Amino acid sequence: MSENTKPNSQNDEVDLGQLFKMIGRAFQKIGDLFSKLFSFLMFVVGKLIVFLLLFVNIFIKHIVIIGLIGVVGFVIPYLLDKKSKKTYTASMLVSQNYSTGKVLYANIERYNDLAADGDSISLSRELNVDIEKAKNFTEFTIKGLRNRNQILEEYTLYIKEMDSIDKPTFKEYFENVDLSSSALQSITVNSIAPEVYENLSKTIINAINKNNYFVKEKEETILNLKNNIKLTKESIVKTDSLQKKYFEILNKYYTGVQDPSNTKQGSLNLNLTNNKEKINTKEFELFQIQEQNRQKLNDLQAQLEKKQEIVELQKDFESPTLVESKYKDLKINLPFILMLIATLFFVFKKLNLNSYIKEYGSKEKLLK
Numbered sequence: 001m002s003e004n005t006k007p008n009s010q011n012d013e014v015d016l017g018q019l020f021k022m023i024g025r026a027f028q029k030i031g032d033l034f035s036k037l038f039s040f041l042m043f044v045v046g047k048l049i050v051f052l053l054l055f056v057n058i059f060i061k062h063i064v065i066i067g068l069i070g071v072v073g074f075v076i077p078y079l080l081d082k083k084s085k086k087t088y089t090a091s092m093l094v095s096q097n098y099s100t101g102k103v104l105y106a107n108i109e110r111y112n113d114l115a116a117d118g119d120s121i122s123l124s125r126e127l128n129v130d131i132e133k134a135k136n137f138t139e140f141t142i143k144g145l146r147n148r149n150q151i152l153e154e155y156t157l158y159i160k161e162m163d164s165i166d167k168p169t170f171k172e173y174f175e176n177v178d179l180s181s182s183a184l185q186s187i188t189v190n191s192i193a194p195e196v197y198e199n200l201s202k203t204i205i206n207a208i209n210k211n212n213y214f215v216k217e218k219e220e221t222i223l224n225l226k227n228n229i230k231l232t233k234e235s236i237v238k239t240d241s242l243q244k245k246y247f248e249i250l251n252k253y254y255t256g257v258q259d260p261s262n263t264k265q266g267s268l269n270l271n272l273t274n275n276k277e278k279i280n281t282k283e284f285e286l287f288q289i290q291e292q293n294r295q296k297l298n299d300l301q302a303q304l305e306k307k308q309e310i311v312e313l314q315k316d317f318e319s320p321t322l323v324e325s326k327y328k329d330l331k332i333n334l335p336f337i338l339m340l341i342a343t344l345f346f347v348f349k350k351l352n353l354n355s356y357i358k359e360y361g362s363k364e365k366l367l368k
Helices: 002-061 063-083 099-115 120-127 146-161 170-175 200-209 212-255 263-269 276-306 329-350 353-361 363-367
Strands: 088-096 137-145 182-192 311-315
Touching: 002 063, 063 263, 063 329, 088 099, 099 120, 099 137, 099 170, 099 200, 120 146, 120 200, 146 170, 200 329, 212 276, 263 329
Parallel strands: none
Antiparallel strands: 088 182, 088 311, 137 182
16 A cells, blocks of 8 residues: 555656646746837837937927918918808797698708709798898708607607507617607708898798698688687586586575575476485586586687697797807817928938838839
8 A cells, every 4th residue: 555655646746846837937938928018118118209209309490391381271271261251040949839840841951952052043932032132041950849858758658559569769769759740949040141030030930821731720720629619618608507506406405495486496306316425426526527628628728829820939030140160170270280290291201211111112022
C-alpha cells in the first residue's frame, strides 16, 4: 500500500508545478499585452500632442491669411442674408363643428402648392385677393391640436371596442392618428410682407362655410336639433303636468284633503294602489325623468348654438413675427469651417504629404 502511495504523490506534485508554470506564463503574456497597449496609447497621445502643437504653431504663423479667410466666410452669408427677402409668419386658430377636416386640409395643401409654384394668379382666385397681395404668400401649413392625454383616452376606448387579438400599441396608434379630425386646428401662413394677413382668415373659413355639401349638412343637422328640442320641451311640459297630479294625489293620500275642482283625480286613483312606497317611487321616477329631459334640453341648445357655424374662428392672425434667417447659423459656422480647412492645408503642406501621396498613391504600389 505504501509503495503505491508514493508515486501518486510525486505525480500530483509534478502536475501542480506545471499548472503554476502555465498560470505564470499566462499572467506574463497578459502583462506584456497591457504593456504594449499602454505603450501604443502613449505613442498615439504623444503624436496627437505634437500634431496639436504643430497645428497651433502653423495657425499663429499664418494667422493673417487664415483670419482673412474667416472674414470671407462671414461676409458671404451676411451679404446673402441682406439680399434675401425677409419672411414673416402668423397663425390662426379655428374649430371644426362638422367633419370638415379632409376638405380643410386639402384646401390648405392646395394653397401651399400654388404658393410654392409661384402661381399668384390661381392663388389670388382661391383666396379672393388681388394678385399683388397673393405674390407675397410663401407657405401654408395646418396642424391639428390634440394633446397626448386626449389621444390616450381615444386609444383606450378604441382598444375596448376592438374584437381582434392583434391590437396596436399606443405608440403605433399615436403615430397613425388622424389629426385632421381634431376639433381645433392651427393654420400658419408665411409671407414676405407683414401687411397681407388682413381678412385672410375670413377667406380661408368661407371656403368651407360656403361649401354646398357642408351647407346642406348644416341645414339638416340644425333641423334635427330643433325638432329634438321641440319634442324635449313637450316632454318636459307633460312631465311637469303629470308630476303636479302626483303631488295632488300625495297630498290627498297623506292629509285626506281633496280638490273638488279636479275632475280627473278619480280616474287617476284607479291606477294607483294604496301603497305609500309605490306612490313615492312613481313620483321620484317622474322627478328623474324631468331632470334628464332638462339636461338633454340644455345639451341640445348648446349643440344648436355650436352648429350654427361649420368652421368657427377662435383666434385671428395676430401681428406677424419675423422668421429666423436660414443664414444665421451659417454666419457663425462657415468662418470656423473655412479657417479649419485653411489651417489643415498649411499643416499638410508642412508635413509634405503631397510627396507621400505621389510616392505611395500609385497603381504600382497597389499591385506590388
